[in-house]
Amino acid sequence: MVSKRxxxxxxxxxxxxxxxxxxSQGTSGAQFLGIGMGARSVGMGGAYxxxxxxxxxxxxxxxxxxxxxxxxxxxxxxxxxxDASYQYAxxxxxxxxxxxxxxxxxxxxxxxxxxxxxxxxASDFSGAVGYARRLRPNLGVGGSLKYLSSSLGxxxxxxxxxxxxxxxxxxxxxxIGAAVRNLGPGLTFEESSDPLPATLTVGGSYLWNDTVFAxxxxxxxxxxxxxRAGVEYSPxxxxxxxxxxILGGDTALSSVTGGVGLNWDERWAVDYAYRPSDLxxxxxxxxxAGLGGDVSADKAEEAGHGTAAENLMIPTSNINVxxxxxxxxxxxxxxxxxxxxxxxxxxxxxxxxxxxxxxxSVFLEELTGRGHTxxxxxxxxxxxxxxxxxxxxxxxxxxxxxxxxxxxxxxxVWREWLIxxxxxxxxxxxxxxFQLCGVSKAIVWAxxxxxxxxxxxxxxxxxxxxxxxxxxxxxxxxxxxxDKVIEPVVVAGIVGGLIYLFYTxxxxx
Numbered sequence: 001m002v003s004k005r006x007x008x009x010x011x012x013x014x015x016x017x018x019x020x021x022x023x024s025q026g027t028s029g030a031q032f033l034g035i036g037m038g039a040r041s042v043g044m045g046g047a048y049x050x051x052x053x054x055x056x057x058x059x060x061x062x063x064x065x066x067x068x069x070x071x072x073x074x075x076x077x078x079x080x081x082x083d084a085s086y087q088y089a090x091x092x093x094x095x096x097x098x099x100x101x102x103x104x105x106x107x108x109x110x111x112x113x114x115x116x117x118x119x120x121x122a123s124d125f126s127g128a129v130g131y132a133r134r135l136r137p138n139l140g141v142g143g144s145l146k147y148l149s150s151s152l153g154x155x156x157x158x159x160x161x162x163x164x165x166x167x168x169x170x171x172x173x174x175x176i177g178a179a180v181r182n183l184g185p186g187l188t189f190e191e192s193s194d195p196l197p198a199t200l201t202v203g204g205s206y207l208w209n210d211t212v213f214a215x216x217x218x219x220x221x222x223x224x225x226x227x228r229a230g231v232e233y234s235p236x237x238x239x240x241x242x243x244x245x246i247l248g249g250d251t252a253l254s255s256v257t258g259g260v261g262l263n264w265d266e267r268w269a270v271d272y273a274y275r276p277s278d279l280x281x282x283x284x285x286x287x288x289a290g291l292g293g294d295v296s297a298d299k300a301e302e303a304g305h306g307t308a309a310e311n312l313m314i315p316t317s318n319i320n321v322x323x324x325x326x327x328x329x330x331x332x333x334x335x336x337x338x339x340x341x342x343x344x345x346x347x348x349x350x351x352x353x354x355x356x357x358x359x360x361s362v363f364l365e366e367l368t369g370r371g372h373t374x375x376x377x378x379x380x381x382x383x384x385x386x387x388x389x390x391x392x393x394x395x396x397x398x399x400x401x402x403x404x405x406x407x408x409x410x411x412x413v414w415r416e417w418l419i420x421x422x423x424x425x426x427x428x429x430x431x432x433x434f435q436l437c438g439v440s441k442a443i444v445w446a447x448x449x450x451x452x453x454x455x456x457x458x459x460x461x462x463x464x465x466x467x468x469x470x471x472x473x474x475x476x477x478x479x480x481x482x483d484k485v486i487e488p489v490v491v492a493g494i495v496g497g498l499i500y501l502f503y504t505x506x507x508x509x
Contacts, residue, residue, distance in 0.1 A: 037076055037088040039271035039286040043259020044230025045244020047214035049203045050177030055090025058104040058128045058144050061179035063165035065100040065132035066140030068092045076286040099133030125149045138169040150187055157187040161196055176204040210234045224248050238263055315457045318408040318465045318473040325430040325451040326362045333449045337436045343395040344373040354472050355406035404431035407472040422459025
């Protein structure tokens with residue numbers, strides 16, 4: 001069954017949490033993977049595992065790509081220690097109902113002369129591609145694959161790594177996230193191999209008015225647990241002030257960070273961050289451009305956190321579909337009855353049914369449109385059709401009907417691909433039995449007409465398709481199977497990672 005595939009991602013996430021410890025022997029290679037990319041994130045102390053929502057998510061948490069509401073292109077420059085510099089470029093875009101993708105490139109170089117024999121050069125490169133999707137409106141998961149290469153003088157090495165993560169929204173203000181990064185074989189220079197800096201990060205964020213608070217716990221294989229805390233305050237719409245604190249960890253260059261950001265129309269942003277240390281200060285500068293297809297954060301929340309393209313695909317409500325089918329059924333039946341033009345018609349219901357008001361309303365509309373005078377014997381709801389006075393010396397006919405079925409059902413629920421959005425098959429059907437009695441009150445025609453329509457609707461749209469108080473147009477989707485346990489499994493993985501970090505930190509003291 002397709003739904004069973006979802007568990008693979010959740011189980012994989014739980015499986016790789018302990019695997020960080022497997023890489024804990026020796027000093028890590030590819031240390032450039034720990035520099036941190038994106039000036040906003042660095043300005044907040046790197047407490048970003050639950051906040052990443054653009055191309056920088058490929059560094060901090062690939063699941064953050066599921067939060068992307070439009071195409072984003074970002075470029076970043078880092079002025080690192082000892083005259084080293086790094087450049088980072090990323091692109092992220094939603095794919096409608098098919099999730100989001102991102103691409104990122106990172107490159108750095110350093111040269112120095114410590115022997116007097118000329119410059120010694122070193123360089124690093126990383127290329128990543130990632131994919132993320134929302135399993136539920138408040139739960140996103142994602143992963144990425146990276147190619148890595150480094151050179152030291154004439155020696156070179158390359159490897160690959162995978163990242164995997166999850167983001168879970170407890171409410172509009174509270175979000176938690178977890179990511180395992182840089183899992184893969186080490187870099188080997190001339191038969192000397194160093195493991196990659198495999199990293200486990202668990203954290204959360206809280207939005208209060210114009211201020212965002214974030215707290216992360218990070219465990220790199222060759223260091224103690226690092227605590228990262230950050231805050232971002234927006235006194236006006238276009239300005240953001242940031243600060244962060246980094247505590248613990250052998251690689252922590254300082255305990256404080258700071259930054260500032262400017263943005264225009266939620267499309268263009270310039271961010272700067274600074275991190276001092278005893279070895280010198282480091283500077284981050286980033287430019288982000290929105291390339292179209294944007295949906296503001298408020299609109300995305302109102303739409304149930306769906307992607308821009310998916311939110312535009314609004315299916316017809318259940319009651320409107322049933323109304324169209326009922327109109328087709330009644331029109332076909334009246335064509336067969338062939339009631340003379342201008343005749344008076346009395347509508348009667350044989351049995352009670354919750355959809356009687358709908359059928360009588362459509363009957364009234366169809367008959368009056370054909371030039372008939374109509375009398376009804378059932379009470380219409382507020383806003384329904386009224387009574388038309390009896391006209392003498394006009395042929396009179398009685399039409400009785402019994403609703404065999406008039407309902408919407410959801411016979412099948414599934415997900416696309418491995419971690420796709422929920423899809424629901426909707427089946428709407430109308431079946432009505434009719435009797436036509438002539439002037440003599442004898443049955444002159446009897447028969448049934450039925451219509452059915454099947455279509456596929458997004459699972460996130462089901463609430464908007466229902467009609468309150470009309471059970472026949474408001475079916476429920478049974479929750480069960482693996483779908484029901486995905487959310488608690490992933491959340492348990494995040495919480496379990498947090499417990500693991502605390503335990504590891506306590507054991508290393």
